[in-house]
Amino acid sequence: MGALVHRGKVRDLYEAGEDRVLLVASDRMSAFDVVMAEEVPDKGRLLTAMTVFWFEHLADVVPSHLVTTDVPDLPSELLGRSMLCRRAEMLPVECIVRSHLAGSAWQEYRERGTVHGMAVPVGLLEADALPEPLFTPSTKASPGAHDENLSFDQAVALVGGEVAERARHLSLAVYRRGAAHALDRGFVVADTKLELGWVDGEMVVADEVLTPDSSRFWPADGWTPGSTPASPTPRAAPSNAPSPRSASGACPTSGWARPSAARSTPQMRRRPGPGWRSCALASSPTP
Numbered sequence: 001m002g003a004l005v006h007r008g009k010v011r012d013l014y015e016a017g018e019d020r021v022l023l024v025a026s027d028r029m030s031a032f033d034v035v036m037a038e039e040v041p042d043k044g045r046l047l048t049a050m051t052v053f054w055f056e057h058l059a060d061v062v063p064s065h066l067v068t069t070d071v072p073d074l075p076s077e078l079l080g081r082s083m084l085c086r087r088a089e090m091l092p093v094e095c096i097v098r099s100h101l102a103g104s105a106w107q108e109y110r111e112r113g114t115v116h117g118m119a120v121p122v123g124l125l126e127a128d129a130l131p132e133p134l135f136t137p138s139t140k141a142s143p144g145a146h147d148e149n150l151s152f153d154q155a156v157a158l159v160g161g162e163v164a165e166r167a168r169h170l171s172l173a174v175y176r177r178g179a180a181h182a183l184d185r186g187f188v189v190a191d192t193k194l195e196l197g198w199v200d201g202e203m204v205v206a207d208e209v210l211t212p213d214s215s216r217f218w219p220a221d222g223w224t225p226g227s228t229p230a231s232p233t234p235r236a237a238p239s240n241a242p243s244p245r246s247a248s249g250a251c252p253t254s255g256w257a258r259p260s261a262a263r264s265t266p267q268m269r270r271r272p273g274p275g276w277r278s279c280a281l282a283s284s285p286t287p
């Protein structure tokens with residue numbers, strides 16, 4: 001196996017030849033851009049399986065970086081959580097699409113009546129559907145920093161007009177296709193975050209796509225605007241999960257405590273509850 005070239009909050013990237021990388025999804029959990037002390041067993045396998053499913057399902061919408069998951073001579077602990085990928089030059093922008101008012105979008109709407117600075121109807125409730133999905137990009141923060149919202153014009157300034165337009169077009173197309181498929185199976189995709197990059201002059205989707213780490217999935221039935229539903233994953237809520245909004249500084253959507261340091265606080269050193277996904281992305285503008 002090649003040398004470790006990058007350790008992300010969740011994924012490790014290994015050298016795999018000149019133009020390839022091996023992307024290994026760990027069981028690490030990250031919330032508010034902080035890696036928590038406790039892992040979720042097999043989470044990386046779930047993220048990998050979902051991403052591979054979606055890459056195939058979305059193949060006619062956007063190509064992906066995936067070469068194969070069938071990697072020879074892989075240590076057993078890496079099986080099911082590894083993707084051999086084409087090395088991409090990643091866009092310095094997180095491509096976020098929101099169709100419902102959750103997380104930081106709900107917070108902004110409550111405070112200013114806008115979503116990502118854009119006008120939306122008045123009188124919406126938390127978790128309400130927006131009239132149409134919105135592209136709400138953000139910066140890709142360096143380690144230890146938080147992602148910042150980017151207006152479309154700021155994204156244009158960063159990557160150029162044509163690239164920003166293409167990223168918006170592909171992100172909305174991925175969202176629409178993924179959300180339609182999820183709805184068929186009883187789930188709303190409230191928002192999602194994509195990472196796009198360049199491979200051989202072609203824009204591809206990389207990293208992960210439409211996973212519980214990158215997206216809010218809500219059960220389509222039994223969900224009513226007025227509060228943000230807990231994500232249905234992982235299925236079993238642990239017995240020691242804090243009750244929503246029990247902790248000071250709790251995550252506005254799930255009730256999970258907001259860690260303040262580079263590692264989790266003792267309060268966070270519990271097994272994550274059903275709101276793990278909502279909280280993980282409610283912290284920063286992503287999504």
Ligand SMILES: Nc1ncnc2c1ncn2[C@@H]1O[C@H](COP(=O)(O)OP(=O)(O)O)[C@@H](O)[C@H]1O
Nearest residue numbers: 008009010011013065085086087088090206207
């Ligand atoms: N095909 C690829 N080529 C190069 N870099 C990639 C590729 N796919 C993903 N990456 C990068 O690898 C890192 C994966 O680590 P991850 O833990 O998911 O990161 P983050 O904490 O930034 O979300 C990210 O920085 C992502 O941009």
Ligand SMILES: [Mg+2]
Nearest residue numbers: 008011207208
């Ligand atoms: Mg990532």
